Amino acid sequence: EAGVTQSPTHLIKTRGQQATLRCSPISGHTSVYWYQQALGLGLQFLLWYDEGEERNRGNFPPRFSGRQFPNYSSELNVNALELEDSALYLCASSLSEENTIYFGEGSWLTVV
Amino acid sequence: AQSVTQLGSHVSVSEGALVLLRCNYSSSVPPYLFWYVQYPNQGLQLLLKYTTGATLVKGINGFEAEFKKSETSFHLTKPSAHMSDAAEYFCAVSGPYTGYSTLTFGKGTMLLVSP
Numbered sequence: 001e002a003g004v005t006q007s008p009t010h011l012i013k014t015r016g017q018q019a020t021l022r023c024s025p026i027s028g029h030t031s032v033y034w035y036q037q038a039l040g041l042g043l044q045f046l047l048w049y050d051e052g053e054e055r056n057r058g059n060f061p062p063r064f065s066g067r068q069f070p071n072y073s074s075e076l077n078v079n080a081l082e083l084e085d086s087a088l089y090l091c092a093s094s095l096s097e098e099n100t101i102y103f104g105e106g107s108w109l110t111v112v
Numbered sequence: 113a114q115s116v117t118q119l120g121s122h123v124s125v126s127e128g129a130l131v132l133l134r135c136n137y138s139s140s141v142p143p144y145l146f147w148y149v150q151y152p153n154q155g156l157q158l159l160l161k162y163t164t165g166a167t168l169v170k171g172i173n174g175f176e177a178e179f180k181k182s183e184t185s186f187h188l189t190k191p192s193a194h195m196s197d198a199a200e201y202f203c204a205v206s207g208p209y210t211g212y213s214t215l216t217f218g219k220g221t222m223l224l225v226s227p
Protein backbone atom coordinates (compact mmCIF):
# COMPACT_ATOMS: atom_id res chain seq x y z
CA GLU A 1 0.00 0.00 0.00
CA ALA A 2 1.39 3.37 -0.98
CA GLY A 3 2.11 5.84 1.78
CA VAL A 4 1.67 9.57 1.75
CA THR A 5 3.33 10.97 -1.35
CA GLN A 6 4.51 14.52 -1.83
CA SER A 7 5.80 16.51 -4.76
CA PRO A 8 8.06 18.09 -5.64
CA THR A 9 10.88 16.74 -3.52
CA HIS A 10 12.81 19.97 -3.81
CA LEU A 11 11.73 23.42 -4.92
CA ILE A 12 13.78 26.59 -5.23
CA LYS A 13 11.97 29.90 -5.48
CA THR A 14 12.86 33.54 -5.38
CA ARG A 15 11.63 35.85 -2.64
CA GLY A 16 8.22 37.24 -3.54
CA GLN A 17 7.23 34.34 -5.75
CA GLN A 18 4.57 31.72 -5.04
CA ALA A 19 5.18 28.06 -4.26
CA THR A 20 2.76 25.16 -4.62
CA LEU A 21 3.33 21.84 -2.91
CA ARG A 22 1.23 18.75 -3.49
CA CYS A 23 0.25 15.78 -1.37
CA SER A 24 -1.58 12.52 -1.95
CA PRO A 25 -2.82 10.81 1.20
CA ILE A 26 -2.85 7.12 1.94
CA SER A 27 -5.72 5.47 0.11
CA GLY A 28 -8.87 5.73 2.18
CA HIS A 29 -7.61 8.57 4.36
CA THR A 30 -9.78 11.66 4.27
CA SER A 31 -7.80 13.96 6.57
CA VAL A 32 -4.69 15.76 5.37
CA TYR A 33 -2.35 17.80 7.53
CA TRP A 34 0.48 20.14 6.65
CA TYR A 35 3.42 20.84 8.93
CA GLN A 36 6.42 23.10 8.54
CA GLN A 37 9.81 21.97 9.81
CA ALA A 38 12.11 24.94 9.76
CA LEU A 39 15.64 24.89 11.08
CA GLY A 40 15.63 25.78 14.74
CA LEU A 41 11.85 26.00 14.98
CA GLY A 42 10.87 22.35 15.08
CA LEU A 43 7.64 20.99 13.67
CA GLN A 44 4.86 23.54 13.42
CA PHE A 45 1.28 22.70 12.51
CA LEU A 46 0.07 24.59 9.45
CA LEU A 47 -3.28 23.30 8.18
CA TRP A 48 -5.75 20.47 8.55
CA TYR A 49 -8.23 19.48 5.84
CA ASP A 50 -10.94 16.91 6.16
CA GLU A 51 -13.60 16.01 3.60
CA GLY A 52 -12.61 18.99 1.49
CA GLU A 53 -12.95 21.55 4.26
CA GLU A 54 -10.31 23.45 6.19
CA ARG A 55 -10.82 22.33 9.78
CA ASN A 56 -8.04 24.15 11.56
CA ARG A 57 -4.96 26.21 10.90
CA GLY A 58 -1.90 26.97 12.92
CA ASN A 59 -0.35 30.30 13.74
CA PHE A 60 0.73 31.21 10.22
CA PRO A 61 -0.11 34.27 8.11
CA PRO A 62 -2.85 34.12 5.45
CA ARG A 63 -0.30 33.86 2.65
CA PHE A 64 -0.11 30.20 3.65
CA SER A 65 -3.19 28.56 2.21
CA GLY A 66 -4.28 25.35 0.65
CA ARG A 67 -7.12 23.19 -0.42
CA GLN A 68 -8.26 19.61 -0.55
CA PHE A 69 -9.63 18.11 -3.71
CA PRO A 70 -12.52 15.63 -4.08
CA ASN A 71 -10.03 12.76 -4.28
CA TYR A 72 -8.64 13.95 -0.91
CA SER A 73 -5.32 15.05 -2.31
CA SER A 74 -4.19 18.45 -1.20
CA GLU A 75 -2.00 21.33 -2.16
CA LEU A 76 -0.30 23.95 -0.06
CA ASN A 77 0.24 27.39 -1.51
CA VAL A 78 2.67 29.90 -0.10
CA ASN A 79 2.38 33.39 -1.57
CA ALA A 80 4.82 36.28 -1.39
CA LEU A 81 7.64 33.98 -0.33
CA GLU A 82 10.04 35.16 2.33
CA LEU A 83 13.48 33.82 3.11
CA GLU A 84 12.25 32.38 6.40
CA ASP A 85 9.76 30.20 4.54
CA SER A 86 12.68 27.96 3.62
CA ALA A 87 11.85 24.67 5.34
CA LEU A 88 10.81 21.08 4.95
CA TYR A 89 7.05 20.91 4.46
CA LEU A 90 5.56 17.66 5.64
CA CYS A 91 2.18 16.36 4.64
CA ALA A 92 0.41 13.73 6.69
CA SER A 93 -2.87 11.88 6.51
CA SER A 94 -5.20 9.93 8.74
CA LEU A 95 -8.58 8.30 8.76
CA SER A 96 -11.05 10.79 10.13
CA GLU A 97 -12.04 8.50 12.93
CA GLU A 98 -8.59 7.18 13.65
CA ASN A 99 -5.98 8.92 15.70
CA THR A 100 -2.73 8.02 13.98
CA ILE A 101 -1.17 10.46 11.58
CA TYR A 102 1.16 9.13 8.89
CA PHE A 103 3.71 11.40 7.30
CA GLY A 104 5.15 11.71 3.83
CA GLU A 105 8.80 12.27 2.97
CA GLY A 106 8.36 16.01 2.72
CA SER A 107 9.06 18.75 0.21
CA TRP A 108 12.09 20.96 0.65
CA LEU A 109 11.38 24.58 -0.16
CA THR A 110 14.32 26.92 -0.51
CA VAL A 111 13.69 30.62 -0.93
CA VAL A 112 16.59 32.66 -2.29
CA ALA B 113 -3.14 23.89 25.75
CA GLN B 114 -0.68 21.11 25.20
CA SER B 115 3.09 21.08 25.22
CA VAL B 116 5.93 18.61 25.04
CA THR B 117 9.39 18.84 26.51
CA GLN B 118 12.15 16.55 25.34
CA LEU B 119 15.14 16.60 27.64
CA GLY B 120 18.39 16.73 25.74
CA SER B 121 18.70 17.84 22.17
CA HIS B 122 21.39 15.20 21.67
CA VAL B 123 21.88 11.82 23.33
CA SER B 124 24.96 9.70 22.68
CA VAL B 125 25.15 5.97 23.38
CA SER B 126 27.41 3.11 22.43
CA GLU B 127 26.18 0.30 20.28
CA GLY B 128 24.57 -2.29 22.54
CA ALA B 129 23.85 0.19 25.34
CA LEU B 130 20.45 1.14 26.69
CA VAL B 131 18.65 3.94 24.89
CA LEU B 132 16.57 6.32 27.00
CA LEU B 133 14.95 9.38 25.44
CA ARG B 134 12.94 11.52 27.78
CA CYS B 135 9.60 13.15 27.09
CA ASN B 136 7.36 15.08 29.44
CA TYR B 137 4.03 16.51 28.39
CA SER B 138 1.49 19.01 29.55
CA SER B 139 -2.14 18.49 28.64
CA SER B 140 -5.44 19.63 30.08
CA VAL B 141 -7.17 16.51 28.82
CA PRO B 142 -6.18 12.85 28.83
CA PRO B 143 -3.47 12.79 26.20
CA TYR B 144 -2.69 10.65 23.26
CA LEU B 145 1.07 10.29 23.03
CA PHE B 146 3.31 9.41 20.12
CA TRP B 147 6.93 8.86 19.26
CA TYR B 148 8.11 9.45 15.72
CA VAL B 149 11.55 8.91 14.21
CA GLN B 150 13.09 10.92 11.40
CA TYR B 151 16.06 9.59 9.48
CA PRO B 152 18.20 12.10 7.58
CA ASN B 153 16.38 13.74 4.68
CA GLN B 154 13.25 11.70 5.29
CA GLY B 155 9.78 12.23 6.69
CA LEU B 156 8.54 11.09 10.08
CA GLN B 157 7.86 7.45 10.80
CA LEU B 158 5.58 6.39 13.64
CA LEU B 159 7.41 4.32 16.25
CA LEU B 160 4.60 3.81 18.74
CA LYS B 161 1.57 5.43 20.28
CA TYR B 162 -0.41 5.45 23.50
CA THR B 163 -4.13 6.17 23.49
CA THR B 164 -5.82 4.21 26.26
CA GLY B 165 -5.32 0.90 28.04
CA ALA B 166 -1.97 -0.66 28.78
CA THR B 167 0.53 2.00 29.79
CA LEU B 168 3.55 0.11 28.44
CA VAL B 169 3.50 0.39 24.69
CA LYS B 170 5.68 -1.60 22.33
CA GLY B 171 6.60 -0.23 18.96
CA ILE B 172 8.67 -1.06 15.95
CA ASN B 173 12.42 -1.74 15.91
CA GLY B 174 12.46 -2.91 19.55
CA PHE B 175 11.41 0.42 21.06
CA GLU B 176 8.92 0.79 23.86
CA ALA B 177 7.54 3.60 25.99
CA GLU B 178 5.67 3.80 29.25
CA PHE B 179 2.93 6.31 29.97
CA LYS B 180 3.22 7.55 33.55
CA LYS B 181 0.36 9.88 34.35
CA SER B 182 1.68 10.83 37.79
CA GLU B 183 4.96 11.94 36.25
CA THR B 184 3.40 13.28 33.03
CA SER B 185 6.07 11.35 31.17
CA PHE B 186 6.31 9.12 28.13
CA HIS B 187 9.96 8.11 27.93
CA LEU B 188 11.21 6.02 25.01
CA THR B 189 13.55 3.10 25.65
CA LYS B 190 15.36 0.36 23.80
CA PRO B 191 17.44 -2.24 25.63
CA SER B 192 20.27 -2.38 23.11
CA ALA B 193 21.15 0.36 20.64
CA HIS B 194 22.00 -0.43 17.06
CA MET B 195 23.89 1.76 14.65
CA SER B 196 20.77 1.99 12.50
CA ASP B 197 18.93 3.68 15.40
CA ALA B 198 20.87 6.89 14.82
CA ALA B 199 18.19 9.44 13.90
CA GLU B 200 16.12 12.25 15.35
CA TYR B 201 13.26 11.28 17.62
CA PHE B 202 10.17 13.37 18.25
CA CYS B 203 7.66 13.01 21.03
CA ALA B 204 4.18 14.36 20.30
CA VAL B 205 0.91 14.82 22.14
CA SER B 206 -2.66 15.28 20.99
CA GLY B 207 -6.02 15.32 22.67
CA PRO B 208 -8.93 13.03 21.94
CA TYR B 209 -11.41 15.84 22.39
CA THR B 210 -9.70 18.61 20.52
CA GLY B 211 -8.87 16.79 17.32
CA TYR B 212 -5.70 15.34 16.02
CA SER B 213 -4.67 18.50 14.28
CA THR B 214 -3.51 19.58 17.69
CA LEU B 215 -0.60 17.17 17.44
CA THR B 216 2.07 19.13 19.29
CA PHE B 217 5.67 18.06 18.86
CA GLY B 218 8.67 18.37 21.07
CA LYS B 219 11.81 19.89 19.63
CA GLY B 220 13.35 16.51 19.00
CA THR B 221 16.29 14.52 20.34
CA MET B 222 19.11 13.48 18.06
CA LEU B 223 20.32 10.00 18.95
CA LEU B 224 23.96 9.33 18.16
CA VAL B 225 25.20 5.75 18.27
CA SER B 226 28.91 5.03 18.37
CA PRO B 227 30.55 1.68 17.63
